[in-house]
Amino acid sequence: MLTETEVPQERTGYQYTPRRLEHILKKLHISTEEMAMKEEAVTAYLIQNGGRIVPRQELLKNVWGTTYFGERTIDVHIAKLRAKFNGSSKYFQTIKGAGYMYTGPYVEDNKSLEMAVEKGFTIYQSRQEAKIDNNNVQFPRIEFEFLMYMVNNHDKLLTYEDILKNVWKETYVTIGSVRVSMKKIREKLGTHSVMIKTVKNKGYRFDLGQ
Numbered sequence: 617m618l619t620e621t622e623v624p625q626e627r628t629g630y631q632y633t634p635r636r637l638e639h640i641l642k643k644l645h646i647s648t649e650e651m652a653m654k655e656e657a658v659t660a661y662l663i664q665n666g667g668r669i670v671p672r673q674e675l676l677k678n679v680w681g682t683t684y685f686g687e688r689t690i691d692v693h694i695a696k697l698r699a700k701f702n703g704s705s706k707y708f709q710t711i712k713g714a715g716y717m718y719t720g721p722y723v724e725d726n727k728s729l730e731m732a733v734e735k736g737f738t739i740y741q742s743r744q745e746a747k748i749d750n751n752n753v754q755f756p757r758i759e760f761e762f763l764m765y766m767v768n769n770h771d772k773l774l775t776y777e778d779i780l781k782n783v784w785k786e787t788y789v790t791i792g793s794v795r796v797s798m799k800k801i802r803e804k805l806g807t808h809s810v811m812i813k814t815v816k817n818k819g820y821r822f823d824l825g826q
Contacts, residue, residue: 644704662718671715714757737808766822775819
């Protein structure tokens with residue numbers, strides 16, 4: 617049974633309270649006085665979306681208001697921030713090929729990054745891994761996002777079209793790629809893979825058995 621689940625979603629047109637941000641940064645031994653305006657805005661956005669992978673394009677859209685500048689702009693700002701954050705820079709992780717994620721303490725609106733799916737199967741969102749029968753299993757990005765999409769939409773038929781649109785988000789990916797990823801996910805889940813049902817010629821359903 618799924619418990620204590622709260623999955624952060626993208627916040628379009630982000631808002632934050634400067635006083636709250638200062639409180640969090642103080643706990644991390646970071647001063648906003650040392651930060652440029654855009655650096656502060658990037659930091660605020662990552663913290664507010666803590667525990668969730670934030671793609672570079674999303675940062676450009678919501679902080680800069682445009683994707684015109686290119687992703688290199690984000691990388692430069694993150695590098696400058698890390699230089700100022702010292703020991704706290706570890707909380708601002710680069711997720712290869714995906715974007716950035718804040719994994720530090722005092723994350724607002726994010727009560728649980730640990731998801732107990734059933735006995736012997738727990739998902740750790742911030743680490744992009746799961747504990748399967750006492751074994752820690754790491755998932756590549758696309759497999760993890762596929763798994764999370766199924767879990768968060770449990771007991772529903774997810775068509776191949778739904779999966780391609782919400783997980784891959786790329787039109788040139790085929791149903792064959794979905795099936796290959798599904799095979800790998802099932803192998804990693806072991807006996808817990810029985811929760812994933814194949815609906816012939818349509819897609820998949822993740823059954824919690826409630």
